[in-house]
Every structure is written in structure tokens, then in C-alpha cells.
Amino acid sequence: MAATEFSQEQLDEIYAFAVDLGRRAGQLLLESVEKRLDGGSQAIEEKDSAVDIVTQTDEDVEAFIKASIQDRYPSHKFIGEETYAKGQSREYLIDEQPTWCIDPLDGTVNFTHIFPMFCVSIGFIVNHRPVIGVIYAPFQDQLFSSCINRGAWLNEKRRLPLIHKPSIPPMPPTAPGKCILSCEWGKDRRDIPDGNMYRKIESFLNLAAETGSRGGKGGMVHGVRSLGSATLDLAYTAMGSFDIWWEGGCWEWDVAAGIAILLEAGGLVTTANPPEDPDTAPIEDVKLGSRLYLGIRPAGPSDTETGRQSQERTVREVWKRVRQLDFARPGA
Amino acid sequence: MAATEFSQEQLDEIYAFAVDLGRRAGQLLLESVEKRLDGGSQAIEEKDSAVDIVTQTDEDVEAFIKASIQDRYPSHKFIGEETYAKGQSREYLIDEQPTWCIDPLDGTVNFTHIFPMFCVSIGFIVNHRPVIGVIYAPFQDQLFSSCINRGAWLNEKRRLPLIHKPSIPPMPPTAPGKCILSCEWGKDRRDIPDGNMYRKIESFLNLAAETGSRGGKGGMVHGVRSLGSATLDLAYTAMGSFDIWWEGGCWEWDVAAGIAILLEAGGLVTTANPPEDPDTAPIEDVKLGSRLYLGIRPAGPSDTETGRQSQERTVREVWKRVRQLDFARPGA
Incomplete structure (x- = not known):
């Protein structure tokens, strides 16, 4: 530790x-x-x-x-x-x-x-x-x-997080439904078929579209927010304002402080890139230098789940709806 | 008047x-x-x-x-x-x-x-x-x-606007390049081919993609921001923080105060929907109840243009890159 x-x-x-x-x-x-x-x-x-x-x-x-x-x-x-x-x-x-x-x-x-x-x-x-x-x-x-x-x-x-009395709410049962999604368009705007820009937008669209649409991927998030600052995205996720932050392409100095704050507030941070089997793959702690981040806000227990279980369920539901991004780098 | x-x-x-x-x-x-x-x-x-x-x-x-x-x-x-x-x-x-x-x-x-x-x-x-x-x-x-x-x-x-000394800058010569685009995903998330959601996203993509890509429509805006409040989008456009606000679907109470403020700050507000000939169509004042809005931040003169000319040039460049949205209503 x-x-x-x-x-x-x-x-x-x-x-x-x-x-x-x-x-x-x-x-x-x-x-x-x-x-x-x-x-x-x-x-x-x-x-x-x-x-x-x-x-x-x-x-x-x-x-x-x-x-x-x-x-x-x-x-x-x-x-x-x-x-x-x-x-x-x-x-x-x-x-x-x-x-x-x-x-x-x-x-x-x-x-x-x-x-x-x-x-x-x-x-x-x-x-x-x-x-x-x-x-x-x-x-x-x-x-x-x-x-x-x-x-x-x-x-x-x-x-x-700010909403902590009487208790921090669990992630919604329908997550990503009823969640606020925080995401960024980023700087990679190259018009490459199936490149990062298009994969990002396809992922945003899946998460935003009405429930069950787009071949079952429609997630009907409550709102989509883009602030232009990965650091503040993380801060507002720690605050509980944003439920899900999904991002690829930023760097460790953009996220080091935000990850510290989100983790200490009770949030979860793992990789943005979906594994082969999103239903069963282990949910590992994010690698700081990976440039691929999925953050979930702090969550409390419901009658049927621990807070962590509701966060992990949300991670898997996000993974099912997003594409893999390519931001590989040496040493990370 | x-x-x-x-x-x-x-x-x-x-x-x-x-x-x-x-x-x-x-x-x-x-x-x-x-x-x-x-x-x-x-x-x-x-x-x-x-x-x-x-x-x-x-x-x-x-x-x-x-x-x-x-x-x-x-x-x-x-x-x-x-x-x-x-x-x-x-x-x-x-x-x-x-x-x-x-x-x-x-x-x-x-x-x-x-x-x-x-x-x-x-x-x-x-x-x-x-x-x-x-x-x-x-x-x-x-x-x-x-x-x-x-x-x-x-x-x-x-x-x-906040940037007013020594003078308010004109819109960039490459606008929408170097501009911050403010836009919202909105509530209409229906998965209808060529429906409002897809037309919005296609428009966002055109404005965001690298210059000249997407059949010449790529606008390479400096950033894309979504706050989830049309009212504050307008306020920050009046402030000069956002250069372009393009939106369909909100209502007159969302924009009445913001339009007053943006106009008094020196901004321009017209319709979001591109006319048949975006190069020559008249740029008319927005209809308050139209649910279709395109706002441009206050702009000062350059050596070759008045501020208004730089705003109108930006309107036409946006119109060339966006799709028509369908938010018709009676009486407006």
C-alpha cells in the first residue's frame, strides 16, 4: 500500500x-x-x-x-x-x-x-x-x-461526494441510464475511417441513444457533458456531479490529482478500453500512464448491492457500449 | 425598436x-x-x-x-x-x-x-x-x-465580453477553426435514421474534424463544449468564452434572457438551420420561438472587416457544415 x-x-x-x-x-x-x-x-x-x-x-x-x-x-x-x-x-x-x-x-x-x-x-x-x-x-x-x-x-x-446525507446513492439500476456522462472530443480530429475520433463519437452515441436502440447498445444517459478539462471532469466525478467519465488520450499529469481525489471520495477508476468479455473480465485498477480512463463516481449500497458492486455493474455496461481506442505509448 | x-x-x-x-x-x-x-x-x-x-x-x-x-x-x-x-x-x-x-x-x-x-x-x-x-x-x-x-x-x-482591452478581437480568419463550439446533445435521442440526433452529431463532427476533411466540411474547431444549459451556453458566448453556439430544440424561456445579454454585448443571433444558399442568403435576426439558434460572440474589427462582417462570415461557414434540424411548432 x-x-x-x-x-x-x-x-x-x-x-x-x-x-x-x-x-x-x-x-x-x-x-x-x-x-x-x-x-x-x-x-x-x-x-x-x-x-x-x-x-x-x-x-x-x-x-x-x-x-x-x-x-x-x-x-x-x-x-x-x-x-x-x-x-x-x-x-x-x-x-x-x-x-x-x-x-x-x-x-x-x-x-x-x-x-x-x-x-x-x-x-x-x-x-x-x-x-x-x-x-x-x-x-x-x-x-x-x-x-x-x-x-x-x-x-x-x-x-x-457532495450528496452524502443520509447516504451516498448507489449507481442507478438502469446505468448508464439516468447517469451524466462526462467525455471529451480531444485533439485527435483526424478523419481516419474507424480512427479514434470516429470510435469516440460512436461510443458517445451508443451511450446517449434511447434505451435499447442501436442494436441494444443505446444507453440513454441523462446528459452528455464536455468541459474541455480532463482534470475538472475527474473533480466533478468525485463530487458526484458526473456519474461516468470515459476518456482516451490525456496524460498522467492531467489525471494524477483527479484520480487521487476520486479514489479517496470512493470512486472507481479502470481502463476505458473494453475487454473481450465485458461481463466477466476482472476490473483492474487503472494504469496511471495508460491514457485510457473510465471513472465511476462514489456510490453507496442499495438493498441488493454494495456500492462497489453498483460501480462494477456500471463499468461493464459502459464497456458493452464503447469502442477500443488507440493511444498506445512506450513504458506504460 | x-x-x-x-x-x-x-x-x-x-x-x-x-x-x-x-x-x-x-x-x-x-x-x-x-x-x-x-x-x-x-x-x-x-x-x-x-x-x-x-x-x-x-x-x-x-x-x-x-x-x-x-x-x-x-x-x-x-x-x-x-x-x-x-x-x-x-x-x-x-x-x-x-x-x-x-x-x-x-x-x-x-x-x-x-x-x-x-x-x-x-x-x-x-x-x-x-x-x-x-x-x-x-x-x-x-x-x-x-x-x-x-x-x-x-x-x-x-x-x-470579457476580452475588451485593447479591443474585442474579430472572429478568427479561419472560423470555425480556432473557435470554441458550444452545443448540446439535447433530449431527442430517438434512433431515427437521419433524425435530429444523427443530424446534430453529423454537424458536430463536421465542425470538429480536421480542416478540409469530410468532403471539405471539416472545421477544426478549437474545442467542443457541452454544459447542459442553453442559458449558460448563451451567457458564456456573451462573455466571449464560446465563439459559436449552435442549438436546436430548446424553448424561448431557455434563451430569452441569454439573447438579450448576447445582443447587448455585441453578439449576433440567427437561425441554426442553413438556408439553400449559405453564401448569399440574408442573415436575419433570430425568431425567439423558432427553437433553432445560432449565436456568435461579440467581435471587433480587423484591418479588413468590421466585427459584424467577421460574425456574418462565421455564420455562413457554420451553415455550410451543419444539417437542418426539425423542431417545427405552431405559431412561431
């Missing part, structure tokens, strides 16, 4: 540090937005494009986070989106060492358009298991955080 | 009333959420389909808004989602009379799942033209408002 290398006291201290770091990094993102809005002495010169500003903010915030972590925990490994993306390798680099896996700015397109669904994402991983997660969306001042054994929280005061 | 029946002073007074009413109604929505978090039970009954849930809150908040308006402006007409939906008619009932068109709770599915994208929507219409709009999303405390000739605002302090 991940936490065995650290005492709870040590983890609590790291958690407090991560929450503070997330808030400060988010504040930098917000200041960058406000610079774009307010003009005056901080006005952007016209020669600077919005894209340059984002790149600069992205790099500045990552440098700030990295320096803060290396100052406080010099022995820990650090993987950030910006430093990683500049290298040549696409290998999965996380091993059993304590590792910080961070995205200084998730939802970059949203950030450039000042759509509030952007955030900083800070995950702390031990033995491949994200044990601490901090996600801060500064424009709407929503902080999602968790530490193993300490629960998951919204703004450090409301326990996640 | 709509405002001619009322003096600006009268409209300003109605605007102040509407803003206050929106805040108070939103507070009721928030209190209802907090009751659910704290253990209260919420009666949820099924309406038309599994997707169409109405809550007691919906009815209570509409009754509160209606009573407030009838007390203050007894001569004005009132159309609310809940009272309308209980009648048998699906006719378009708005005429040239001063009319309040309100949705006590837009984003009902989000509300039931406690996903923050729900809001109250209050529009005031004169001569078929929405002249005042108030949208309040209480969970994230975002108030969007406008009055004709008074500008559009976020939280009564930031002018919309």
Missing part, C-alpha cells in the same frame, strides 16, 4: 503544502487572466498573441511549482507537463519513487478563451498510486483536494 | 428589479441544493421522459418569480417554463406586449446532480425583442445581466 512508505503525519504535512501550493499557483493563473482583462500599465502589448501569453503563463507557473517542491522536498521526483513536453520521449517515466506529477494549467483552450473551466493540478504519487491530489480552478474559486485516509474535499469544508 | 415603448428610465427601473429578482430566485435554488446536502429529501417526479425531470423547486421558484412580477408589474404578460409546460398547447404565445419570459431553473439535470451549471433565467421582451436579461448561476455566484443601451455585465462589475 502506497502510504506505508510515509507516516500519516508525513502525508498530512505534504498535503497541507500541496493545498497551499495549489492555491498560490491558481492565483498566478488568475492574475494572468486579469492582466488580459484590465489593460492599464499591465496591458498586453499588441504584438503578443494570446498563445504566447498562455505558453508563458504555463511555463512560469510550472517553474514556480517545481521550484517550490524542490525547495521543500529535494529528494522527490518531479514530472510536469511543460518540462515533459519539451523532451523528445513520450515514455511513461513514473516509477515507485515518491513523485510529483503536475499540470500547471489544465484546460488551456478554456484559459485562452477565458472560459472558467481551467485549473492547476497537483498530484503526489507513491508506488504508482496517487495519494494526494489538489485541483484549483481559480476563476470560480473551487478547490478540490484529498489525502489518503483524510477524505476528499471541496474548498476544504464540504466532503466529497 | 423595442425600447421605444418604454423610456430608458423605465427600463432601468425594470432592470434593477430583474437583477434583484434573479439574485433572490437563485438563492432559493441554492437553498434547495443545501437542503439536499444536509439530509433533506427532494421530491423528483418524472415528466415527459427519463431525461426530463422536474423538481418541486422548479415550481416553487417559478411561483415566487411570477408573484413578484405580477405584484410589481400587473399589466405585463408572464410566460414561465413550468406554467407553460403544464398546458396542452405548444404554441408560441409571445406577442408585441411587454412580456416576462422566465425559466426558474435551467440545467435541471445539472441541478439534480449538483453540477454547478444550473441557473435562473429572466428575460423581458418588448415587441418580440428581448431587451433585458438576467441569468444567475448561484452555486458559482455568477450573475450575467444586461439592459438595452446599458451594456452586458458579469456580476455587475465586469463588462461583457
